[in-house]
Amino acid sequence: xxxxxxxxxxxxxxxxxxxxxxxxxxxxxxxxxxxxxxxxxxxxxxxxxxxxxxxxxxxxxxxxxxxxxxxxxxxxxxxxxxxxxxxxxxxxxxxxxxxxxxxxxxxxxxxxxxxxxxxxxxxxxxxxxxxxxxxxxxxxxxx
Amino acid sequence: xxxxxxxxxxxxxxxxxxxxxxxxxxxxxxxxxxxxxxxxxxxxxxxxxxxxxxxxxxxxxxxxxxxxxxxxxxxxxxxxxxxxxxxxxxxxxxxxxxxxxxxxxxxxxxxxxxxxxxxxxxxxxxxxxxxxxxxxxxxxxxxxxxxxxxxxxxxxxxxxxxxxxxxxxxxxxxxxxxxxxxxxxxxxxxxxxxxxxxxxxxxxxxxxxxxxxxxxxxxxxxxxxxxxxxxxxxxxxxxxxxxxxxxxxxxxxxxxxxxxxxxxxxxxxxxxxxxxxxxxxxxxxxxxxxxxxxxxxxxxxxxxxxxxxxxxxxxxxxxxxxxxxxxxxxxxxxxxxxxxxxxxxxxxxxxxxxxxxxxxxxxxxxxxxxxxxxxxxxxxxxxxxxxxxxxxxxxxxxxxxxxxxxxxxxxxxxxxxxxxxxxxxxxxxxxxxxxxxxxxxxxxxxxxxxxxxxxxxxxxxxxxxxxxxxxxxxxxxxxxxxxxxxxxxxxxxxxxxxxxxxxx
Amino acid sequence: xxxxxxxxxxxxxxxxxxxxxxxxxxxxxxxxxxxxxxxxxxxxxxxxxxxxxxxxxxxxxxxxxxxxxxxxxxxxxxxxxxxxxxxxxxxxxxxxxxxxxxxxxxxxxxxxxxxxxxxxxxxxxxxxxxxxxxxxxxxxxxxxxxxxxxxxxxxxxxxxxxxxxxxxxxxxxxxxxxxxxxxxxxxxxxxxxxxxxxxxxxxxxxxxxxxxxxxxxxxxxxxxxxxxxxxxxxxxxxxxxxxxxxxxxxxxxxxxxxxxxxxxxxxxxxxxxxxxxxxxxxxxxxxxxxxxxxxxxxxxxxxxxxxxxxxxxxxxxxxxxx
Numbered sequence: 001x002x003x004x005x006x007x008x009x010x011x012x013x014x015x016x017x018x019x020x021x022x023x024x025x026x027x028x029x030x031x032x033x034x035x036x037x038x039x040x041x042x043x044x045x046x047x048x049x050x051x052x053x054x055x056x057x058x059x060x061x062x063x064x065x066x067x068x069x070x071x072x073x074x075x076x077x078x079x080x081x082x083x084x085x086x087x088x089x090x091x092x093x094x095x096x097x098x099x100x101x102x103x104x105x106x107x108x109x110x111x112x113x114x115x116x117x118x119x120x121x122x123x124x125x126x127x128x129x130x131x132x133x134x135x136x137x138x139x140x141x142x143x
Numbered sequence: 144x145x146x147x148x149x150x151x152x153x154x155x156x157x158x159x160x161x162x163x164x165x166x167x168x169x170x171x172x173x174x175x176x177x178x179x180x181x182x183x184x185x186x187x188x189x190x191x192x193x194x195x196x197x198x199x200x201x202x203x204x205x206x207x208x209x210x211x212x213x214x215x216x217x218x219x220x221x222x223x224x225x226x227x228x229x230x231x232x233x234x235x236x237x238x239x240x241x242x243x244x245x246x247x248x249x250x251x252x253x254x255x256x257x258x259x260x261x262x263x264x265x266x267x268x269x270x271x272x273x274x275x276x277x278x279x280x281x282x283x284x285x286x287x288x289x290x291x292x293x294x295x296x297x298x299x300x301x302x303x304x305x306x307x308x309x310x311x312x313x314x315x316x317x318x319x320x321x322x323x324x325x326x327x328x329x330x331x332x333x334x335x336x337x338x339x340x341x342x343x344x345x346x347x348x349x350x351x352x353x354x355x356x357x358x359x360x361x362x363x364x365x366x367x368x369x370x371x372x373x374x375x376x377x378x379x380x381x382x383x384x385x386x387x388x389x390x391x392x393x394x395x396x397x398x399x400x401x402x403x404x405x406x407x408x409x410x411x412x413x414x415x416x417x418x419x420x421x422x423x424x425x426x427x428x429x430x431x432x433x434x435x436x437x438x439x440x441x442x443x444x445x446x447x448x449x450x451x452x453x454x455x456x457x458x459x460x461x462x463x464x465x466x467x468x469x470x471x472x473x474x475x476x477x478x479x480x481x482x483x484x485x486x487x488x489x490x491x492x493x494x495x496x497x498x499x500x501x502x503x504x505x506x507x508x509x510x511x512x513x514x515x516x517x518x519x520x521x522x523x524x525x526x527x528x529x530x531x532x533x534x535x536x537x538x539x540x541x542x543x544x545x546x547x548x549x550x551x552x553x554x555x556x557x558x559x560x561x562x563x564x565x566x567x568x569x570x571x572x573x574x575x576x577x578x579x580x581x582x583x584x585x586x587x588x589x590x591x592x593x594x595x596x597x598x599x600x601x602x603x604x605x606x607x608x609x610x611x612x613x614x615x616x617x618x619x620x621x622x623x624x625x626x627x628x629x630x631x632x633x634x635x636x637x638x639x640x641x642x643x644x645x646x647x
Numbered sequence: 648x649x650x651x652x653x654x655x656x657x658x659x660x661x662x663x664x665x666x667x668x669x670x671x672x673x674x675x676x677x678x679x680x681x682x683x684x685x686x687x688x689x690x691x692x693x694x695x696x697x698x699x700x701x702x703x704x705x706x707x708x709x710x711x712x713x714x715x716x717x718x719x720x721x722x723x724x725x726x727x728x729x730x731x732x733x734x735x736x737x738x739x740x741x742x743x744x745x746x747x748x749x750x751x752x753x754x755x756x757x758x759x760x761x762x763x764x765x766x767x768x769x770x771x772x773x774x775x776x777x778x779x780x781x782x783x784x785x786x787x788x789x790x791x792x793x794x795x796x797x798x799x800x801x802x803x804x805x806x807x808x809x810x811x812x813x814x815x816x817x818x819x820x821x822x823x824x825x826x827x828x829x830x831x832x833x834x835x836x837x838x839x840x841x842x843x844x845x846x847x848x849x850x851x852x853x854x855x856x857x858x859x860x861x862x863x864x865x866x867x868x869x870x871x872x873x874x875x876x877x878x879x880x881x882x883x884x885x886x887x888x889x890x891x892x893x894x895x896x897x898x899x900x901x902x903x904x905x906x907x908x909x910x911x912x913x914x915x916x917x918x919x920x921x922x923x924x925x926x927x928x929x930x931x932x933x934x935x936x937x938x939x940x941x942x943x944x945x946x947x948x949x950x951x952x953x954x955x956x957x958x959x960x961x962x963x964x965x966x967x968x969x
Contacts, residue, residue: 002574003574006574010320013323014323017323017338021337024335024337025335026334026335028802028803028825028965029332029802029829030333030597030599030600030831031599031600031604032596032600034333034337037592037595037596038323038326038337041319041326044319045316045323048315048316048319049316052312052313052316055312057313057575060573060574062573063369067368070368071365071369074365075365078361078541078565081545081558082545082555082558085545085549085555085558086555094542097542098542101537104368105534105537106534107532107534111534112534115535115538119539119542123546127550131190131550132194134708135546135549189679284840285840285841285844286844286845287844288845289830329713331801331831332802333801333802333803334746334748334801334802334967343720343750344712344713344717346714346716346717347712347713462840466840467836467857467860468834468837468840479685487858487859488859489836489863490860490863490865491862491863492859551709552710553708553709554710554712597832600795600828600830601795601846603795603828
C-alpha cells in the first residue's frame with residue numbers, strides 16, 4: 001500500500017514537473033533549449049511511478065507510538081536549530097540542541113547537558129578558530 | 144631515464160624536512176576533513192588556502208601541503224561511509240554499499256584496512272600514470288568532445304540498475320529523482336531559472352554536499368530513533384582492533400580493475416572521482432559478483448570503488464596541470480591556488496616549472512605512503528567511534544553536518560534543505576529505495592544535460608552528432624554489451640532458481 | 648571518551664598557536680571558494696591587512712547563490728548600512744543586473760571602485776584558416792551559421808555578448824548574428840581545449856585564464872578587446888586597430904550597502920585607491936592575468952550605471968530580454 005501511495009505522489013510530481021518544463025522557453029540560446037531534458041525525464045519517471053503503483057513491494061514497518069513521537073520531536077528540534085541559530089548565537093543554540101538530542105537518545109539530563117556544553121565549545125573552536133570559518137558566537141541581542 | 148632523473152630532482156625538493164613535515168600535516172588534516180561529513184574536499188582545500196598563505200610558505204611547499212590534503216580527503220571520505228553509513232564526501236558514496244554492512248557484521252577494522260590499501264593502490268597507480276604519461280594523456284583528453292561525454296553519462300545511467308540488488312524499478316526511479324533534482328536552478332546555457340519558484344537560494348540548484356548530508360546523516364538519526372526505545376538499541380560487534388594481515392589482501396585483481404577504470408574517468412575533465420568510483424563498482428559487480436554477496440559486505444565492493452575514486456583523484460590532476468582544466472571541484476580550487484601563486488597551469492607548465500611539477504609529483508608518492516602508514520594504525524582509533532554511546536555520537540554527527548554546511552554558505556536556507564533531504568532519505572530508506580542513485584543523478588545530471596546541449600549547439604540541432612565520433616560509438620557498444628550481460632545473468636539466474644524450485 | 652578528550656586537548660593546544668584576533672572589516676565573495684570573486688576578496692583582503700591599510704585581518708565570507716544575487720539580496724535587506732562590509736563583483740555581476748536577474752538595479756548599492764580588469768579576446772587554434780579578425784567577420788557575413796563559437800558564459804552572457812558586439816560592428820544584423828552557433832563551457836580553459844579538439848572554431852573569453860595557451864603557441868589571438876594592446880602580448884592586434892570600435896573588459900571591484908554614510912564610503916574609496924597604488928597589488932593582479940586599472944568613487948558609480956544601461960541595450964537588441 002505504501003508503495004502505491006508513494007507511486008501516486010511521484011506520478012503527480014513527474015507530471016507536474018513535465019508540465020512546468022513546458023513553460024521554460026528561451027527566446028535565445030541553444031537548439032535543445034531548457035525545456036527538452038526535463039520533459040524527457042518526466043516521461044520515464046512517470047512510467048516508473050506507474051510500475052510502482054502496479055507492482056508494489058510488501059509494506060515496510062512504519063513506526064508508531066513513542067518512537068514516532070521521538071522522530072517528530074527530533075525533526076522539530078533540528079528545524080528549530082536551523083531557525084534560531086543566528087538569533088540565539090552558536091553557543092547557546094548548539095548547547096540547547098545537543099542537550100535535547102541527547103535526552104531524546106535516552107541519556108540523562110546531566111550527561112546530555114554536559115555533552116552539550118563540551119560539544120558547543122569544541123565545535124566553535126574547531127570551525128571558527130582552527131578552520132577560520134566564522135560563526136555567530138553570541139545571541140543577536142548581545143552582539 | 145629522463146623521467147627518472149626529473150623525478151629524482153622532485154624527491155630532492157619534496158624530502159626537505161619542512162616539506163616532509165607539511166606533507167604529513169596535510170595528510171592528517173586531509174583525512175580528518177574527509178572523514179567529517181559535510182565539509183568535503185573542495186571546501187577542505189579552499190578553507191586551508193589562507194592557512195597556507197598565513198604560514199608564508201614557498202609556492203612549492205604550499206602546493207605540496209594542499210595536494211596532501213587533497214589526497215588525504217580522498218582517503219578520509221571512506222571512514223564515515225564505513226563506520227556511520229554517511230559518506231564523508233561525494234566519491235565515498237559507493238563505499239557505503241559494502242563498507243557499512245561489513246562494519247555492522249563486526250568487520251569494521253577489516254573494512255577500514257582493506258579500503259586504506261585499496262586507496263593506496265589506486266592513488267599510487269594514478270600517480271605513476273601522472274609521472275609517465277601526463278602530457279600524452281592530456282592530448283588524448285582533448286579529443287573527448289561533448290557528444291562523447293554524453294555517451295559516457297548514458298553508460299553510467301544505463302548501468303545504474305545494477306548498483307544494488309533491490310527492485311531495479313526502484314533503483315531507476317531513484318536515479319530519475321536525482322536527475323530531476325539536478326535540473327533545479329539556473330540553466331547554464333540560457334540562464335533560464337528552472338523550478339526555483341522565485342527563490343534566489345535555488346538559483347544555484349541543490350548543492351550535492353547538502354543533499355548527501357541530509358539524505359544520509361539526518362535520515363540515519365531518524366532511523367536510529369526508531370529503535371531507541373529498545374534498550375539493546377543497535378549494538379555493533381567491534382571485532383578485533385587491528386585486522387590480520389591476510390584479511391587485508393582479499394581484493395586481489397579488483398585493485399587493478401578499479402584503478403584502471405577510475406584513472407580513465409579521472410583524466411576526463413569534469414567526470415571526476417564520483418564517476419570513477421561508480422564505474423569501478425558497477426564493473427566489479429558484473430565481473431566478480433557470482434554469489435550475490437555485493438551490497439551485503441563483500442570486500443571487493445569496497446576495494447573497487449576506493450581504488451577507483453583515488454585513482455580518479457590522481458588522474459584529475461593531469462588535465463588540471465597540463466591543460467588548466469579542472470577535472471573536479473577540488474582540482475578547480477587547486478587551480479585557483481596555483482594561479483594565485485603565480486603559476487599558470489597549462490601546456491607549458493612542465494617545461495617552465497619543472498621543479499614545482501616534479502616536486503609535487505614526488506610529494507604525491509610520499510603522501511600515499513604516509514597515508515597508508517598513518518591509516519592502518521588509525522583503524523583502531525576509528526573503530527572506537529562505534530563504541531561511543533549513541534547519545535554523544537549522533538548529536539556530534541548532526542552538529543558537524545550542520546556546521547559543515549552553514550560555515551561555508553552562511554545560509555540557514557541550506558540547513559532547511561538539508562533537513563528536507565533527511566526526511567526524503569528516511570522515506571526512501573523505508574521503501575527500500577537506494578539513496579546512491581539519487582546522489583549519482585544529482586551529481587552527474589547537470590553535466591549530462593550540459594554536454595548533450597553542447598553537442599547539439601555544435602551541430603546546430605542535428606542529432607546525428609551524437610553518433611559521429613568513434614569514441615561515442617564505442618561507448619554505446621560497451622553500454623549495450625553490459626546491459627545484455629546483465630539481462631543474460633538475470634535470465635540464467637531465474638532459470639536456475641526455477642530449476643531449483645522444480646527439483647526435489 | 649578518549650577520542651573526545653583528545654580532540655579537546657588538540658584544539659586547545661592548536662588554538663593557542665593559531666588563535667586569530669577578532670575580525671573587523673568583512674569582504675563577501677558571492678560565490679563558492681576558489682572562483683574569481685573569491686580570489687578578489689581573498690587577495691585584496693590579505694593585502695589590505697599585510698600593508699596595514701586596515702587594522703585587523705579582513706574576514707572573507709563566501710555567500711554563493713544566483714551568480715551573486717543571494718549576496719546582493721542579503722546586503723540590500725539586512726546590511727544596507729553596514730560600513731564594515733564590502734562585496735566583490737565584476738562585469739559578470741553587471742550583466743546579471745542589466746538582464747534583471749538581481750532583485751534591484753545598480754542604484755541600490757554604493758559602488759566603491761575597481762582595481763583591475765581582465766580583457767576579452769577572440770582566439771582560434773594556431774592552425775586555423777582565420778588569420779585576422781576581418782577574415783572571420785567576412786565568413787560570418789557570408790554564412791553566420793557556419794561558425795561555432797564558444798566561451799565560458801551561456802547564451803546572452805558576457806562572453807557571448809562580446810562576440811556579438813564584434814559581429815555587429817562587422818556589419819551583421821541582429822537576425823544574422825543570432826544564427827552564430829554558441830556553445831557554453833564551464834570556463835575559458837575547457838572552451839579552449841574543446842576548440843583544440845576540433846569541436847568549435849573560435850572562442851571569445853577573458854585572456855587571464857587562457858594566456859598559457861597563447862604563450863605555448865597552441866592558439867592565436869585574432870583580436871584583443873581593449874583600448875591599448877595587452878602588455879603581456881603587445882603583438883596581438885586590438886579590435887579597434889582592425890577597425891572595430893569595440894572593447895570588452897571584465898573588471899574586478901567592490902560595492903557596499905546603499906545606506907552607508909558618505910564618510911564611510913569615501914574612506915573605503917581612499918583605502919582601496921591606496922591599495923591600488925601599491926606594487927604588491929599590481930604584482931598580484933598581473934600574476935592572475937589582470938591589468939591594473941583604477942576607477943573609484945563617483946567616477947566608478949557613473950561607469951557602472953552606464954555599463955549596466957549599455958549591457959541592457961545590447962541584451963534587448965539580441966533578444967535576451969524584452
